[in-house]
Amino acid sequence: MNKTETPLSAPMAEAVRLAQIAAENGDVPVGAVVTDPDGLIIGRGMNTREAQKNALSHAELTAIDEACRTLGGRRLIGCTLYVTLEPCPMCAGAVINAAMKKVVFIAKNRKFGSCSPDSIVNLFDLPYPVKRIQTETESSGEYLCLLSDFFGNLRKNKSMYTVNFIEAHTDSQIKRLAAMAKDIWTEKYYPLIGSAQTDYMVRNFQSEEAIKRQIHDEHYNYLIIQKNNEDCGYIAVKEDGDRLFLSKAYVYRHLRGQGFFRQAVDYIKGISKTRGLRAVWLTVNKRNDSAEIYKHLGFIKTGEGKTDIGSGFFMDDDYYELKVTE
Numbered sequence: 001m002n003k004t005e006t007p008l009s010a011p012m013a014e015a016v017r018l019a020q021i022a023a024e025n026g027d028v029p030v031g032a033v034v035t036d037p038d039g040l041i042i043g044r045g046m047n048t049r050e051a052q053k054n055a056l057s058h059a060e061l062t063a064i065d066e067a068c069r070t071l072g073g074r075r076l077i078g079c080t081l082y083v084t085l086e087p088c089p090m091c092a093g094a095v096i097n098a099a100m101k102k103v104v105f106i107a108k109n110r111k112f113g114s115c116s117p118d119s120i121v122n123l124f125d126l127p128y129p130v131k132r133i134q135t136e137t138e139s140s141g142e143y144l145c146l147l148s149d150f151f152g153n154l155r156k157n158k159s160m161y162t163v164n165f166i167e168a169h170t171d172s173q174i175k176r177l178a179a180m181a182k183d184i185w186t187e188k189y190y191p192l193i194g195s196a197q198t199d200y201m202v203r204n205f206q207s208e209e210a211i212k213r214q215i216h217d218e219h220y221n222y223l224i225i226q227k228n229n230e231d232c233g234y235i236a237v238k239e240d241g242d243r244l245f246l247s248k249a250y251v252y253r254h255l256r257g258q259g260f261f262r263q264a265v266d267y268i269k270g271i272s273k274t275r276g277l278r279a280v281w282l283t284v285n286k287r288n289d290s291a292e293i294y295k296h297l298g299f300i301k302t303g304e305g306k307t308d309i310g311s312g313f314f315m316d317d318d319y320y321e322l323k324v325t326e
């Protein structure tokens with residue numbers, strides 16, 4: 001095997017150029033070109049599934065469609081499809097229907113590829129009543145980079161999903177909140193402070209009635225943290241002099257480590273700035289490992305204290321503060 005890469009054929013270089021445009025438009029970079037038996041380009045296409053919001057908008061189908069119109073017929077006998085990524089079953093099916101001569105591709109399509117020996121299926125091996133379609137590959141490090149960069153960025157963007165904070169007003173929102181609080185508190189606090197105190201706290205501070213009372217009489221704002229319309233946790237804040245008191249910040253355990261707290265703190269800083277407050281403060285139970293998260297987010301310990309929460313229960317807390325400055 002040659003160490004140096006052989007240059008791409010002219011039609012494949014054109015397919016790569018089309019793939020680049022697809023990527024710029026936010027689609028998986030796939031480009032395709034159809035050449036006639038003399039090697040002239042008679043059709044071009046790029047993947048526009050996202051741009052067109054259409055499952056059929058594959059590069060190959062567009063190129064074949066254009067080639068049929070160029071030649072004025074439904075059969076592309078003697079024609080070759082150059083495509084940057086191994087065709088899926090739909091496009092390989094189109095190649096069979098057009099009775100093409102050959103398919104040339106660069107990258108193997110591990111998930112949907114349908115025309116090479118180690119793919120889920122090799123449609124060109126099946127006994128359809130057409131002349132057997134040949135396959136060839138070309139190599140292009142440039143295209144492989146384009147493809148892996150695209151998926152790399154996609155993963156990055158997915159991990160930076162937008163989180164919404166929805167202020168709870170309605171009965172049904174508060175009902176959802178109370179149910180979430182019960183689940184999260186039970187999971188989180190049973191091992192820390194035991195079931196008796198946890199149940200007492202949930203009943204007294206996080207029941208629907210208690211939350212309603214805090215919102216209406218004590219001026220708390222409860223915000224449901226949502227990702228893709230799914231409830232992930234909640235926060236509760238209240239103005240306290242020239243600071244904002246972050247009373248509650250809870251996320252389901254299985255969703256922790258995804259940056260929810262960081263986004264919640266950014267959001268709360270925004271609220272504080274809008275209201276002209278100088279800092280955000282909160283209390284963290286001494287046995288609660290969330291302290292590490294807050295320290296990491298820039299909170300500084302300012303004190304500690306025991307709070308009597310009734311019925312012989314105490315909260316043994318550290319106090320933390322985060323300055324809200326430009």
Ligand SMILES: [Zn+2]
Pocket residue numbers: 058059060087088089090091092
């Ligand atoms: Zn396809």
